[in-house]
Amino acid sequence: MNHVLTKIAAATIGLCLSAAALAKTEISFYFPVAVGGPITKTIDQYAADFNKENPELNVTPVYSGTYQETIVKVLTAHKAGKPPTAAILLSTDTFTLADEDAIVPIDNFVKTDADRAWMKSFFPAFMLNGQFANMTWGVPFQRSTVVLYWNKDLFKEAGLDPNTPPKNWAETISMGQKLTKKDASGNVTQWGIQVPSSGFPYWLFQGFSTQNDAILANPEGNQVKYDDPNVVAALQYWVDLSKKYGIHPSGVVEWGTTPRDFMEKKVAMIWTTTGNLTNIRSNAKFDFGVAMLPEGKRRGSPTGGGNFFIFKKAAGPEQEGAYKFAKWLTQPERAAQWSIDTGYVAVSPAAYETPALQKYAADFPPALVARDQLPFAVAELSTHDNQRVTKALNDGLQAALTGTKTPEQAMKDAQAEATRLLRPYK
């Protein structure tokens, strides 16, 4: 018995000594997975490659579930005094993280010209959600946007040009009417268009509101304009697709089954994330197209997805190491490969100039649609007390879509709730 204990003690001391001898800076990195595919394997490989190139650093990636599970883990650890060094979290959680005093601005680490050039290398649309108070709190890593997918076979059947998706709101209606089919007893067997509204309807709704020339929140994140007449009109349009024109299913449309509905030919056009591109490409048994969202008063779509954050309570050298890792992860070649593997939009224009992504786009042009839409993209809705202020809008949208409130009333109520919540941040 004693013998065993002695051995264990000796082994423990040995381990401590060897760790001290190497003196590596340990960087823990939490990441969520929100799309299909072997993502954890890719990230583990990135960390291994980075550690090989930087022997003084040791990045340990930790798969931490969904975005929601990751922020719960990270913020709980932060409150207990021991957060990870870095994590990928929703770009919209920037205010929440800063309000909890959990993160440091990335600007703290920007010292050389190369650093400054790197900060300027991203698509401006992707930087919006990470910036406030003249500082950048997170850099883009896995980002997406909303696009329109259409079924070319069903377009042909309906007598429409299979290569021309609707360009604007009016064409969405006229094409949608041709694409909606009913059986003998009047039940709809094929819908014209479907825009999901379960879970996080605000994100899809931002497509409509932006196209109707309304911005939902100010950049300071302490004021929203849910009851703006343009916002109400945008919601009215969404409601009317179903109620007035009958080309969109009524009630709340499930986000998770929408790609499936499209692949089952139950719907001719859908709005969903670019992140579904690889999924639809491998499973759709028909020819489909990807297009920018139709134009209202202007073109528009929100961005989405995750940014790279560095935590305040981590030690200085660890933060520097995490910063180095962030730069390494977003180099054009790596961003290009990440985009090909996952369907996320590559974060910088330079990534689209790389041979790998150029070749991929030549084979599969829809991969470029998201990039082309970026000049029209706006920040994803994000405010202080973000999830709660967003819930006020989500509840209002669902109330209008299910017909329990009129769009005016729903947006008025949402505005009142959001104004109350944001009062402390004025």
Added chain:
Amino acid sequence: MRYHVVRNVYAYLLLLPAFVFLVGFTHYPAMATLLDSFMSTPRAGRAASFVGMQNYQDMLADPIFWKSAINNLWFALATIPVSIALSIGMALWVNDKIAGRSFLRMAYFLPTVLPMIAVANIWIFFYTPGYGLINQVLQALGFSSQNWLGDPGLVLGSVIVVAIWKEAGFFMIFYLAALQALSPSYKEAAQIEGASAWYFFRRIQWPLLMPTTVFVLVNALINAFRMVDHIIVMTKGGPDNASSLILFYLYEIGFKFWDQGYASVLTVVLLLILAVVGLLQFFILDRRTHYQ
């Protein structure tokens, strides 16, 4: 006298390990939550301060809390009797000597074994408008397709069905075990006396199963108030909070909105509900229960 002291110390030392865990993971958190419920939520740069009953007043004025509480009431009222009735029915059936009995028992118990998250994801597709299993059956029978999870009038019923499906098989196991423990002489005596199957159930089996029913009832009630996983997967409380339950709302307040003060209030309320329910059952129902 000294012998007694030593023996007491000895007993307490033996109880200590369990006591430490009980205090650390049950009593301390409950007390800390109670205290937190009178404090404001600490934010960066602002420590928590004493706000008295403010959080409780906010809760009473919060329409989403009331909506969730009422939903939860309906949820409990619908799931508990139905799943108990179903589980007794299934237990009586698979207790008889019929062909394929083990297969039936396994089939009924299967939903309990499956992970709820996976199951909820499959149910989403059952409920899908148009081509979902349930709507296909409806349409084949000449009814029109319904948007089960997207209609505020149908969504609560839809998640209740999933909960019943999940729970009935679990409770069946307890009833089955209890039925098998009943002496066969009751049945023989009843047959000799010419009692009908219904009379036998009502007068003999049901009273003898009462201890099991109390146990199942306690569990079913606790389950009804801690049901959260399939709500997160299937509806996220939507549309417009039509399927929000108390624990789901508590999760949102606590871990999405990070409002510690308000989350503590909801926790206290939930604890109170469960405590009252538990006490009522143990003191009233228990007294009327016949134990063998």
